[in-house]
Amino acid sequence: MGNQKQIRKRHFILDxxxxxxxxxxxxxxxxxxxxxxxxxxxxxxxSERQLYNDISYFQHEEGYGAKLETYRIVRHDEKGRNRxxxxxxYADPDFSIRELNLPELQLRFFRAVVGGMLNFGSTPMQQWLxxxxxxxxxxxxxxxxxxxxxxxxxxxxxxxxxxxxVLNFETIFMAIVDSRxxxxxxxxxxxxxxxxxxxxxxxxxxxxxxxxLGVMNDNREKVVVLPVDLVMNVELAAEPxxxxxxxxxxxFDDIVGVYNDFDKPVLDVHLRIHSWLAKHIxxxxxxxxxxxxxxxxDGEQVLDVRLSVKHNVELENMLMSYSGLIEVLGPQEIxxxxxxxxxxxCQLNGLKVQ
Numbered sequence: 371m372g373n374q375k376q377i378r379k380r381h382f383i384l385d386x387x388x389x390x391x392x393x394x395x396x397x398x399x400x401x402x403x404x405x406x407x408x409x410x411x412x413x414x415x416x417s418e419r420q421l422y423n424d425i426s427y428f429q430h431e432e433g434y435g436a437k438l439e440t441y442r443i444v445r446h447d448e449k450g451r452n453r454x455x456x457x458x459x460y461a462d463p464d465f466s467i468r469e470l471n472l473p474e475l476q477l478r479f480f481r482a483v484v485g486g487m488l489n490f491g492s493t494p495m496q497q498w499l500x501x502x503x504x505x506x507x508x509x510x511x512x513x514x515x516x517x518x519x520x521x522x523x524x525x526x527x528x529x530x531x532x533x534x535x536v537l538n539f540e541t542i543f544m545a546i547v548d549s550r551x552x553x554x555x556x557x558x559x560x561x562x563x564x565x566x567x568x569x570x571x572x573x574x575x576x577x578x579x580x581x582x583l584g585v586m587n588d589n590r591e592k593v594v595v596l597p598v599d600l601v602m603n604v605e606l607a608a609e610p611x612x613x614x615x616x617x618x619x620x621x622f623d624d625i626v627g628v629y630n631d632f633d634k635p636v637l638d639v640h641l642r643i644h645s646w647l648a649k650h651i652x653x654x655x656x657x658x659x660x661x662x663x664x665x666x667x668d669g670e671q672v673l674d675v676r677l678s679v680k681h682n683v684e685l686e687n688m689l690m691s692y693s694g695l696i697e698v699l700g701p702q703e704i705x706x707x708x709x710x711x712x713x714x715x716c717q718l719n720g721l722k723v724q
Contacts, residue, residue: 376413380404380424385467387458388428388436394443394457397421425458428467437461535599539573542582542604546570551587551607556596560629560683564596569612573598574628576684581628583621585614593621595628626657627684639677639685639704642697648673656688672697686711 383404387395395403397418405415427433439461447453545552554568567587574581580598585591590612622628624636642665643651652662652673659678664671679685681704689698690711698708716723 383407388460389466391463396455396457434467538601538604539598542570549611551609551611553605553607555603556601558600567607567609571614571616576628625680625682626688629682634680636678636680637701639679640699641675643673643675644695647695
């Protein structure tokens with residue numbers, strides 16, 4: 371039996387003793403009952419000091435916050451003499467740790483965390499889980515496993531302020547869970563300085579970075595995308611929360627990444643993928659709209675790809691990340707921009723381009 375499960379077993383036995391209205395239990399009585407139960411499970415006995423620490427944990431606010439009372443009882447000792455002993459019980463006989471619930475907001479946050487981890491993979495919310503691990507274990511079977519999965523998560527985002535942005539992430543995530551507006555200030559390359567009352571509704575990870583989507587109070591029609599690691603200041607606002615009618619499918623289906631300018635048209639982006647990358651892209655599409663087939667070009671089998679996406683900075687970055695193995699055939703605005711970036715790359719690396 372794992373250590374956490376043994377602790378849980380001890381606590382449940384103590385809980386039974388402390389709420390028993392028919393019997394009176396001293397610390398020695400409870401120690402005998404606990405160790406007897408542990409022996410039946412093949413576990414080593416615990417000391418009186420450990421049981422006293424358990425009693426203290428029951429009363430502590432970070433524990434169960436139980437109100438205990440002690441009172442004197444008289445019993446005969448082994449020689450038949452009357453002796454006084456200290457007995458323990460709950461001040462409220464109806465109290466039980468089995469009936470305790472986590473605070474509503476913590477439960478809602480935990481459920482949202484689990485859902486977020488299932489949807490997004492690795493998250494900075496792991497810090498929250500770590501902080502509340504002991505509390506959460508009281509509501510599980512106490513069993514744990516060694517790490518057997520690793521996600522692609524960059525712990526260095528934010529540089530020297532990495533820990534600070536993780537705390538900001540928690541504030542933002544809690545606000546979404548609890549439907550709260552935020553006073554926020556962010557320095558972005560896309561919008562410049564964004565400051566004011568912000569109504570967040572989604573956090574999304576893209577390219578190992580986290581973004582929060584929402585609307586500003588002074589323009590509730592336009593979705594704003596803010597990198598969480600660039601948040602300079604964030605706190606809960608008194609402004610009533612505005613629930614934006616966000617539809618993820620409509621928003622993300624036509625773009626690569628997270629930035630969607632609704633005024634821009636959807637383009638038919640035509641690409642040719644060469645070398646080893648072709649097979650990779652065939653089974654790992656660049657976008658959900660990808661349509662591809664194999665063609666012969668200059669005696670080489672290449673993958674002909676078409677994407678139905680809008681032109682945004684993340685599309686540009688994606689294409690440049692495959693430069694040297696990808697050929698952009700259309701539309702012309704993407705072709706011209708791609709060539710421009712390639713020329714800049716050559717010049718920066720000392721190569722002359724006509």
